[in-house]
Amino acid sequence: MTRHIRNxxxxxxxxxxxxxxxxxxxxVLNAEAYQANPANRRDTIARYQQPRGDILVAGRPVTxxxxxxxxxxxxxxxxxxxxYAPVTGFASQEYGTTLLESTEDGLLSGAAPLLAPLPLWNEFTRSRTAGGDVVTTIDPAAQRAAYEGLRSRKGAVAAVEPSTGRILALVSVPSYDPALLSGNGRTAREAWVRLNADPDRPMLNRxxxxxxxxxxTFKVVTAAAALDAGVVGNVDEPTDSPDPYTxxxxxxxxTNGAEGCEDATLRExxxxxxxxVFAKLGVSTGVARMKATAESFGFNDTDVRIPFRVAPSTFDTSVDRAQLxxxxxxxxxxxxxPLQMAMVAxxxxxxxxxxxxxxxERTTRAGGATVSTAGSRPVRRAMHPATATRLRELMRGVVRDGTGRKAAIPxxxxxxxxxTAQHGLGNSGTPYAWFISWAQGGGDMEAEVAVxxxxEDAAANRREISGGGTAAPIARAVMEAVLKP
Known part of the structure; x- marks a missing residue:
């Protein structure tokens, strides 16, 4: 009996x-494999067991x-x-995340290590830290002015604070409601198919x-290159430019769309x-100087993050003189x-x-304690200060006396x-109407906003489409929204 018990x-x-x-x-040995197995829903279920942190605009959550x-x-x-879709992006149980919802996902979902004071305790208890909040730089008045200014027209607006680089508005139209994609049911799937099939691409952040x-608008860069290179010494001297220019x-x-361009001064x-005038100036300045100036403004930079990726703006350096x-x-x-051209202004x-x-601007824990701040931002010189002073005078002249009068603010x-940018095969597409600008309040020491x-699809006769007539009023509305006390 004892032997049987022992056995x-x-x-x-x-x-x-x-x-x-x-x-x-x-x-231990197979933990990672099981963790990565698509059939394992534990992480997914845990991820959505608690509310997600919020994205804030002017202290108010927009999520x-x-x-x-x-x-x-x-x-x-x-x-x-x-x-706010061009700022937030979407957070979908079915299709993942985009824009700020993506780049700040760890913080918003509570998974970021910085949020957990005792990460080993969380591992032991299988608990999850509450999601943090993301405080944006967006000015709600400027954002709405840009959105309402575009109305139903395809296009985009970017506005920044020149002294800091803070983005005050980021608008893309047509837009969409990210809430349509939030769930994982039939409604989200139908919305996903519909949005992706839309030829106007509402989910594209233009x-x-x-x-x-x-x-x-690129003539600002060309003028800066020519002035810095000494190709132009005096903005009021004739430039010896023919009309037309071969x-x-x-x-x-x-050719030109305006009269009086033959031998015009840089100011005119x-x-x-x-x-x-500007085509000839670019050729006289040369590829090397044009490239250096364009890149100092931010062109050809493939690493721009705000924090999500920005498509690189390009200035082709493998060009002959005609292409230059x-x-x-x-x-x-x-x-x-548009963000790059706002940075030019x-x-x-x-x-x-x-x-x-x-x-x-900063990220915070659920209780409001700061996790991180934007801090000081890198600064680079795009042109000599004296050149910037001359260009400010020239840009003021455009609004005061030229094609940009509709941007004036009392x-x-x-x-x-x-x-007015041509595009398409043989320039057959509807021209893009552009306007870039900056504004300084009457009592301010420096400009408060650049836009x-x-x-894309200005509703006008092709010959009547212009940046001054179509885009300038939108820029003015955004600038007024920022300047208002």
């Missing part, structure tokens, strides 16, 4: 050892969470979803994810946007995002210095540059 005990001990070995195999009572318990909600030929090495003649050419002439007036292969307003743009100092507006 049974030994057998039980062997079973216990086998069980422990198997547990060790599952928990929230709804308790569905299901396994994936909390679903993302949005306040003024289409208005302000930072699409590049356009900047047209005549592109070097070709028989193609470049800037105010009336003379293509011939066209590149210098914002055509050929020159491409820019900000560099002029900021005395020639470019401050890297940013969208997140009691404020406003500078701007219009642009770039692009309108």
């Amino acid at each position: 049974a005990a030994l057998f039980c001990a062997l079973l216990l050892v086998a069980l422990l070995v198997n547990v060790a195999r599952v928990q 929230g969470s709804r308790d569905t009572g299901e396994h994936l318990r909390h679903e993302r909600t949005y306040r003024d979803g289409p208005l 302000a930072v994810q699409r590049t356009y030929p900047p047209g005549s 592109l070097p090495g070709t028989t193609t003649r470049l 050419a800037f105010v009336w946007s003379c293509n011939t 002439a066209l590149s210098s007036i914002g055509q050929y292969n020159t491409r820019a995002t 900000a560099a002029v307003a900021g005395g020639g210095q470019v401050r890297e743009p940013y969208l997140v 009691g404020a100092v406003v500078g701007g540059k219009t642009g 770039a507006v692009v309108v």
